[in-house]
Amino acid sequence: MRQVERSIFDLRRGLPVLVRDAQDSTRSATLIAPLEGMNDEALARLTEHAGNECTLVLTKHRLELLGIEVDDDAACLPITRDDSAASVIDWACARHPASGPNRATRAVGPDETAALTLMRRGLLIPSAITVPIAPERMAAIEARVEDGSLLSLNTGTIADYEQTSPRFLRRISAADVPLAESEQSRFVLFREADGMREHIAIVIGDPEQWADAVPVRLHSACLTGDLFGSLRCDCGEQLRSSVAKIAENGGGVLLYLAQEGRGIGLANKLRAYTLQDEGLDTVDADHVLGFGDDERSYNVALEMLAQLEIRRIELLTNNPSKIEAMSRGGVTVVQRSGVYGRVTTQNHRYLTAKATRAGHWLDHVLGTAADNN
Numbered sequence: 410m411r412q413v414e415r416s417i418f419d420l421r422r423g424l425p426v427l428v429r430d431a432q433d434s435t436r437s438a439t440l441i442a443p444l445e446g447m448n449d450e451a452l453a454r455l456t457e458h459a460g461n462e463c464t465l466v467l468t469k470h471r472l473e474l475l476g477i478e479v480d481d482d483a484a485c486l487p488i489t490r491d492d493s494a495a496s497v498i499d500w501a502c503a504r505h506p507a508s509g510p511n512r513a514t515r516a517v518g519p520d521e522t523a524a525l526t527l528m529r530r531g532l533l534i535p536s537a538i539t540v541p542i543a544p545e546r547m548a549a550i551e552a553r554v555e556d557g558s559l560l561s562l563n564t565g566t567i568a569d570y571e572q573t574s575p576r577f578l579r580r581i582s583a584a585d586v587p588l589a590e591s592e593q594s595r596f597v598l599f600r601e602a603d604g605m606r607e608h609i610a611i612v613i614g615d616p617e618q619w620a621d622a623v624p625v626r627l628h629s630a631c632l633t634g635d636l637f638g639s640l641r642c643d644c645g646e647q648l649r650s651s652v653a654k655i656a657e658n659g660g661g662v663l664l665y666l667a668q669e670g671r672g673i674g675l676a677n678k679l680r681a682y683t684l685q686d687e688g689l690d691t692v693d694a695d696h697v698l699g700f701g702d703d704e705r706s707y708n709v710a711l712e713m714l715a716q717l718e719i720r721r722i723e724l725l726t727n728n729p730s731k732i733e734a735m736s737r738g739g740v741t742v743v744q745r746s747g748v749y750g751r752v753t754t755q756n757h758r759y760l761t762a763k764a765t766r767a768g769h770w771l772d773h774v775l776g777t778a779a780d781n782n
């Protein structure tokens with residue numbers, strides 16, 4: 410697995426990596442590169458090293474914004490030598506690209522699908538520049554792989570990695586951390602197999618005394634709201650009131666999940682905030698960046714609950730998809746309790762979108778005025 414993690418780090422540093430389709434007997438290979446930091450020189454270098462024209466891989470949501478309908482989850486836009494890096498970046502993430510790509514797309518292959526998986530896992534913009542290696546350039550590329558200046562990995566490894574990573578969650582350390590809302594609290598830290606993400610179970614009260622249906626809150630990280638009390642969302646107040654409520658109900662667990670920005674990462678959440686300031690709602694802003702409605706998977710949460718031997722829960726949430734994910738994963742949700750923050754001038758639009766676009770149980774928000782704070 411080490412090669413996948415190393416590749417993600419190279420992509421996050423703006424470096425290309427080589428991807429090969431394990432099923433392809435011709436041993437063809439594709440260079441993939443992230444959009445972030447792309448410039449004309451880097452684009453020209455990719456074309457030159459590979460001896461081929463580049464393509465831009467975009468998700469369905471992003472293609473829709475460009476007025477291109479596709480049936481698959483993603484497609485490739487050919488890039489010509491006349492296209493500047495600035496236009497390519499525009500097509501990948503600008504709200505109003507200066508000019509449309511005006512060209513036909515082609516279907517993604519395994520290499521391009523793998524490229525998007527790596528970008529998402531690396532919390533980068535979910536698009537990639539890809540270029541297949543021409544046969545006459547293969548020897549030079551292989552030499553770079555040999556000397557360690559280019560990382561190479563195959564698509565099968567990436568697919569396996571996606572499937573297995575959450576299953577190898579390791580319990581790393583634990584300590585008592587008395588909290589303002591619950592003095593008897595213990596932080597238990599879990600680390601994903603690749604070492605990139607850590608999640609914390611906050612064990613509240615004495616597990617021996619817990620109710621049959623353990624009060625549980627699945628809380629996705631929100632640095633701006635949880636730590637700084639941002640008024641754009643309700644996360645900080647939900648976090649604190651959940652701890653208090655779990656303590657009042659005899660103890661339980663709050664899982665603090667490394668899923669900043671509904672799984673898109675802080676860099677992309679800040680990009681999405683800028684788009685929301687231009688008038689988009691929280692779901693459409695993520696679509697403009699190429700993401701789906703919600704990029705979270707709750708497999709890590711299921712694994713943490715399994716390791717804590719919790720199978721029946723009272724779930725503190727307003728989000729129907731969390732209940733669905735728990736039930737699908739074999740955890741019985743005996744009861745649901747709502748958990749609310751204040752409705753403020755600044756978060757009213759966000760909460761309204763959660764109710765109307767994502768079906769969250771926030772009826773009280775729909776009935777309130779924007780300045781009800």
Ligand SMILES: Nc1nc2c(ncn2[C@@H]2O[C@H](COP(=O)(O)OP(=O)(O)OP(=O)(O)O)[C@@H](O)[C@H]2O)c(=O)[nH]1
Nearest residue numbers: 627628629630631642668669670671691726727728
């Ligand atoms: N992409 C994106 N993420 C946001 C935005 N505002 C808040 N978030 C993230 O949304 C997530 C909210 O997570 P939670 O509070 O666990 O859950 P929820 O889906 O709102 O559901 P509840 O359990 O009802 O609170 C956090 O990861 C925040 O960082 C936004 O405008 N865009």
Ligand SMILES: [Zn+2]
Nearest residue numbers: 631634642644
């Ligand atoms: Zn928040």
